[in-house]
Amino acid sequence: MSRQRGFTLLEMLAALAVLAVCSSVLIVAFGQSARALQQVQRSDRLSLAARSIMDEASAGALLAGHSQGQWSGVHWQLSVSALPATNSAAAVWRLDLNVDDGSRRAHYSTLQVRTRGAAQ
Numbered sequence: 001m002s003r004q005r006g007f008t009l010l011e012m013l014a015a016l017a018v019l020a021v022c023s024s025v026l027i028v029a030f031g032q033s034a035r036a037l038q039q040v041q042r043s044d045r046l047s048l049a050a051r052s053i054m055d056e057a058s059a060g061a062l063l064a065g066h067s068q069g070q071w072s073g074v075h076w077q078l079s080v081s082a083l084p085a086t087n088s089a090a091a092v093w094r095l096d097l098n099v100d101d102g103s104r105r106a107h108y109s110t111l112q113v114r115t116r117g118a119a120q
Contacts, residue, residue, distance in 0.1 A: 043106075046099050049074040050108045053097060058112050062093045075100045083111075090115055 049071045057078055068077040076099045083092040093112040
C-alpha cells in the first residue's frame with residue numbers, strides 16, 4: 001500500500017487561519033502608518049506656512065503690532081513686540097505667530113536683533 005504525500009484539510013485550514021491573522025495585522029499597521037503620514041503632512045504644511053510668514057515679516061522693517069491673514073488656506077496671526085531697550089546699539093524684537101488650518105493649531109516664536117538707527 002502506497003502512502004500519499006500532501007497536506008490534510010485540517011492543515012490547510014490552519015495555514016489559512018494563520019495567513020488571515022497575519023494579513024489583518026498588516027492591514028492595521030498600514031492604516032496606522034497612513035494616518036501618521038497625514039498628520040505629518042498637515043504639520044509640515046503648518047511649518048511651511050509659519051516659515052514663509054516669519055521670513056516675510058522679518059525681511060522688512062519690524063513694527064510693533066498685530067497682523068493676520070491667510071496663506072494657502074492657513075489662517076495666521078502675528079504679534080510683533082519690541083523687548084525693553086538697553087543701552088546697546090541693537091534692538092531686540094519678539095515675533096509670535098499662531099497658525100491654524102482648521103484641524104491643527106501651532107505656535108511659533110522667535111527673536112530678531114536689529115541695529116538701532118538702521119532700517120529696522
